Amino acid sequence: MTGGVAFKKLVYFDEQAALDILEMFDNGSTTEMIKTVTEKIAKASVSADAKVGVGILQSFKLRLSGNAKAGITNLVESQVKSTILSNFLTKYADHKSEFGLTDVKSINLTLTESSAAYFRTLGRYMKMVKNFEGIDADITPEEIKSLKSVDFSDFDVVMDEATGYYQFIGEDLENNTKAIYRFNFEGIRNNYKLTDLTLMNLRVIGVKVGQVESLNIDLGDDVLIKTSDEEYGGQDIFDEQEDKLKNGDVKYDVIDVLISGVI
Template identity: 25%
Template structure:
């Protein structure tokens, strides 16, 4: 068992949707963590000890919370402490998610290189930063306005798996969940482990930007896909919302 845990250790995090992970852990635990239990008291004590070791000065969590509420904290100390707390809580969340997700048969893992579908919004998003070099008079549409529209109206982007000669899986990623300045285009150069959950299905033609808003076909639910009761599960692509992606040892 120890060997398996070692093999599954995440050694490089590229993408982590913290809110989705937090919601998932809350659901599994039947609600928010209960800091009155011994297990969670130990977890909180460890976080506080690590913060104290980093910033020094005899850190007192409750005193800091009271000072923050009253607005009496030193600005530089306040920023440093908030950063340290945020980092430690994120690391704890990541560790908890890995432990629970690796034991949950409903969490699907993919190890692959991802790429954007042809003529998709995801493909455009990857190359949109370079659109500024295209003269406005030569562009078929206002590229600047399109970029603004994507930023305000589209938070998730679809990618396909390179190992599937005939695509049957869609990975959907939250554009705000990338870590360490990674982005969509970086996924095409790295073989990562993706943790995702099936949320539905789509026809591959719907990934084409020109057919993005064609709702003529009924979309089956995730429950229908998992149970195999839908009529197009064999021809459609299963869609997985990705919570975590990185390099595992």
């Protein structure tokens, strides 16, 4: 139990997004608290000419002059993240209605094999392949040629820059409703892969940022932001059509996730 919100294990936390919400909610008191924390650590740990950069509140990186050690940077970054986390959970528990966030107590996340998150994870393993001809799989010469033309060395960096957020189809197990949930890769904790999230029983707290007419999270539609409904195969299209038959035209919420953990 942390600040009134129970997680067995924290899996994801978007510190910057949470800080932005706290800034609007408490008129900057969290920022002042972070400044106090960083100044105390700096004074206690380094020479008098050390300076804490303004960027600490945006990038969580400490820039010190003089003979400061990297360990102090890590200490401050850790303390800043801890401060934001504890403040966010405590204030959210005390002021849920005022925060106006979407809180799904039990969710099942799924991906398609053409989604950005799936390719992001696959790209990490493709870096290990030196000879595509040696792969024991049903791959055509044309597909091998295409794979050779891709530079996988910076694949994850390019994906992060291109997509920003990685989308999942999420089903609220309590209300049997579906939505698209978006995760910032930088917020993933404990060295998990994006695909690991589909194996967990999670609680998700996030911000509803809009609605879409389709559960299509394929990479092409994700990056190019197509608005028309297109067939994309799998169980998801069956479920989507079933929803439309039952309820008429439906729209699906898009939720930017702030925090998530195993329940």
